[in-house]
Amino acid sequence: MYAKTNVVVLKLSGSLFFSEEFERVVKAISNALHKRSGLQIAIVAGGGSKAREYIAVAAKAGADQATLDEIGIMVSRVNAFVLSSSLGELSATSVPHTLIEVVEAMKGARAVVLGGLHPGQSTNAVGTLVAEKLKAKKFVNATDVDGVYTRDPRKFEDAKRLDVVTPKELSKIIGSESMAAGAYDLMDPVALKLIERSQIHTWIIKCEAKIIEAALLDRKVVGTEIVFE
Amino acid sequence: MYAKTNVVVLKLSGSLFFSEEFERVVKAISNALHKRSGLQIAIVAGGGSKAREYIAVAAKAGADQATLDEIGIMVSRVNAFVLSSSLGELSATSVPHTLIEVVEAMKGARAVVLGGLHPGQSTNAVGTLVAEKLKAKKFVNATDVDGVYTRDPRKFEDAKRLDVVTPKELSKIIGSESMAAGAYDLMDPVALKLIERSQIHTWIIKCEAKIIEAALLDRKVVGTEIVFE
Amino acid sequence: MYAKTNVVVLKLSGSLFFSEEFERVVKAISNALHKRSGLQIAIVAGGGSKAREYIAVAAKAGADQATLDEIGIMVSRVNAFVLSSSLGELSATSVPHTLIEVVEAMKGARAVVLGGLHPGQSTNAVGTLVAEKLKAKKFVNATDVDGVYTRDPRKFEDAKRLDVVTPKELSKIIGSESMAAGAYDLMDPVALKLIERSQIHTWIIKCEAKIIEAALLDRKVVGTEIVFE
Amino acid sequence: MYAKTNVVVLKLSGSLFFSEEFERVVKAISNALHKRSGLQIAIVAGGGSKAREYIAVAAKAGADQATLDEIGIMVSRVNAFVLSSSLGELSATSVPHTLIEVVEAMKGARAVVLGGLHPGQSTNAVGTLVAEKLKAKKFVNATDVDGVYTRDPRKFEDAKRLDVVTPKELSKIIGSESMAAGAYDLMDPVALKLIERSQIHTWIIKCEAKIIEAALLDRKVVGTEIVFE
């Protein structure tokens, strides 16, 4: 649809940030940047369990959904700042709050880390917007599962992982999901609409250091690719 | 779902801003505010034909979808500023760029006018986010048609207007629509998701001065109401 | 030293935000504001255990002290936003990032909640700066202990609580403490210097709902008062 | 007067943005940048007919002159953003709102596009300020006419184009002109004062692709040069 740049957008599951995998993922991103000199990575940090804890406190006190979204965004930005600090000189220092700031930050850095941008938009949707804006060559969504399944693999034993999936098929699979702030989302309808309108080359993979490094280096990985008819 | 305030969120079709109806709508909003002393109105201006003209120029030059969204937002903000200037002392002077700015501006004014907030979100979705954040008593979407029809009334003679519609039904009706920036949208999937998650009391009416004034004053009007099961 | 206003500055220990006491403290602040119509409260939220968890992750990855301070500030702002959301209409919506923003926010609200402002300054020091700027009638520092002790009461059985203390005496007591980000601090040297230069009327009390409400209403409470020679 | 840099400031008539010439001018600027590797261009977009349409709506509704100026600025910034999007990688992404932002943006880009900066200052005056600030080697003002005439060439047949003109002479020629927002201005008194105080090397040419490209490459073009005694 458009001329691809050498940028990869990487969405990291919020559950990563207080896990043992965190340090390994920092190393994996660093490795990929050192191995591939032209590569640039825009990283979107999810909110994870810390976001859900904060949201629970505020929801109990009667906060509205838009405010809960804002809390989730604030926490995802702390996650982002911790990651950018850990990447050191490879990453831009500040965490962008708008798409324009993402573009500006990418001009002077190998990596830029951001969290959510705006209420009503999941960090998955942010990943796709960033991919559009940067004309990224691909969008890698590193989640808690290793790809898209026919049904929720944590609930159903007969769930099967799909190697490829069209936006329409994926839309059906995630169809029943709610958009409550902080809820589990493999890929929400908004993100999917954006993937579709710009035919963004998207991979859904497991949030593990080795798989992420391979995906950043365009190697073959286990996961699900979104394809267009 | 939550304690309602005396705020109405009013989305105005972008086509209003260079039509003859514009002055009458300014008068209608002014009337409503004078007649109902406790009433506050958060107004979201659409982009309209001017937005589409600019988007066409940039699209032809190869701009990506996120950039086209940003151009649409910029134009909707000019529309918003022209309206706030026309409302004079009744309205906040500046056009908010974030939800938080909307809340702050509402503290010192009877009316606040904004345009789009963020790429990937239609001005309809902005209206619902503002309604959530302000705990608005209702969201009035003033569009080019006088309500939701079973089919597009401009194409099909047998289209019938619905007095009430559930989010699920409305979702089916708008299901086939694309999200290309500036395209016609009665109510897009994102906006609908937000209406559903917060059970926002929503009315879809025609963008005409008399109907708008009646809706702001909680009088019975022709249009479609979104109801929850 | 200067004409006092009807503003109280309240510093809340960061450990409050995920404890069972949180809801009760929200209620206590709300009560105080309803009982005393002229009262305004500027609340400074500490970072607490969440801040320490984040700081530990970043420190392990090699971040410098100023960056660790910034992470602590970001987390304290999330705490602040959750509290302001919980206070609802009584509180300003946005979390100020500068002293000037604090002053502006106080003009339109009964309460304003902020977190840290700047690296190298603890949230205690922020509390004293805000007290100076707002010419507050007192600064109430709600901490994990019920006042200043001759020695750390958690380590030494013979520690005795002081009813009054001069800045010089307090300075000696806290003299040995490090300023590492997120560390326990009853009152750090910077805060103490500011208390001294403006002779701010300061109380150190335990962070419990009943005691806080009493302190806000100028009732007699268990705690330590800082007095000037 | 000062050491010249390799920067050219180019003011583009607002009438360009919805004309057929637009694409050719984008190409001309792009060509000049490719042909002359050290060249940098700061481009100021005028408001044009779109600005005048918006201003007419707001003026009819009773807006004051400063507000009309602000509307003109907002529209000129949309024009600027459309042009910067069309220039792609050659141009900075964001549209600067202050002189300082112009300087910062010029550090990382071959071209920067801005619109108006401040009420009471035409986009011509903005061009001269930018030229001062960047110590530009010249200021090229691309207008609807091909230079300065002894009288308005659209009204008087005997009007003669001047090859060179002093600020004093030009001042007399434009002397009778009003400063109403959005009005035609070849060069207004403010801009002229700034040209004079810094002896900016200024060319007034027709806003056509070929002439612009030639002017950017320091080739001889039809137009009027402002000279100093």
Place this chain on the structure above:
Amino acid sequence: MYAKTNVVVLKLSGSLFFSEEFERVVKAISNALHKRSGLQIAIVAGGGSKAREYIAVAAKAGADQATLDEIGIMVSRVNAFVLSSSLGELSATSVPHTLIEVVEAMKGARAVVLGGLHPGQSTNAVGTLVAEKLKAKKFVNATDVDGVYTRDPRKFEDAKRLDVVTPKELSKIIGSESMAAGAYDLMDPVALKLIERSQIHTWIIKCEAKIIEAALLDRKVVGTEIVFE
């Protein structure tokens, strides 16, 4: 020309800020606000001698005119902040940097103090812009002389003060003046253009406490009034 509000715009000569008259002028403004309950004052502080000292240092080091203007603006803002601090609760705390910020600040305060806004515009021009934007009932320019003279009264003994003057006459009188940053200006061409386009009711008086208080209270004062034909 437009509906007048109860706002007076007061421009204060920069020479006031380190003179003995300063405290008296603070008192005069305070008196006027206490005596006339509906009155609001937007005050524009000039740069004065401190600005000229800084500008001299930077000019010697080779800074361009736009940068010198920026330095003058920064100093005028320090003057403005010192005055707003001295006015205490009567004045907004922060010093606005844009016209929109002026409008917002006026909503919550009896007085707002600003300095310069933008390079290329004198603080006199800022005064007229603010008067336009706020639809002020008058613009009082408190200068080093007690009105407009036929010639510079400090140089020519036969100079005569004018009770009234038209913009055209004033334009001739100030015609020969340069616009170099920080230079003496009774009223510069830009300011005069703005006064003319909006027919702003303007008084030029001496910067003395008694005269200023009288002018703020609409009493008859020695000075020059600008009248329109």
Place this chain on the structure above:
Amino acid sequence: MYAKTNVVVLKLSGSLFFSEEFERVVKAISNALHKRSGLQIAIVAGGGSKAREYIAVAAKAGADQATLDEIGIMVSRVNAFVLSSSLGELSATSVPHTLIEVVEAMKGARAVVLGGLHPGQSTNAVGTLVAEKLKAKKFVNATDVDGVYTRDPRKFEDAKRLDVVTPKELSKIIGSESMAAGAYDLMDPVALKLIERSQIHTWIIKCEAKIIEAALLDRKVVGTEIVFE
């Protein structure tokens, strides 16, 4: 303690800015940057006598200490801007207002000049924070004296300059000093705490061109070095 970069943080005494030494110091900094190609300098400008004059006016009018600090910061930023303008292309154009802005500015420039950042923090403390954040190889504090003395050398003849000093010793020497805004400070307790927590390599020297140039080039200079046990 951490990996050192090739950055030197240089604090300049505010008394420099209107002295004859100013131009020579500009030249010295410029020389150092030309002689050592990898060197970057973050310069912190003090407020000096201009700051003290402004603070005196505001203090007389009853402003609180936090406001006086803010005035001092504003003046130090004018000093910073004058210096950055004088350094021309070697320096970033804008004066950073936050630590993050310092980091960003350092990416595109050989030198960055800032003033104060936040009330309650001296420009010395700002210097140490910047040193922490940039992992600077050293912090050079150019003051009115040529190092740390056993007693104030301007008052006591038997005062002796120390070649090295530990933070604990220095703390005792400056122990009696007040923190009133704008007061003389060789090194205040806050700055010293930060130097200690990050073991910043600090030199206290006289603010003279030759000594500064030598210090920037890591040559041996007269002064006092802070050493850690």
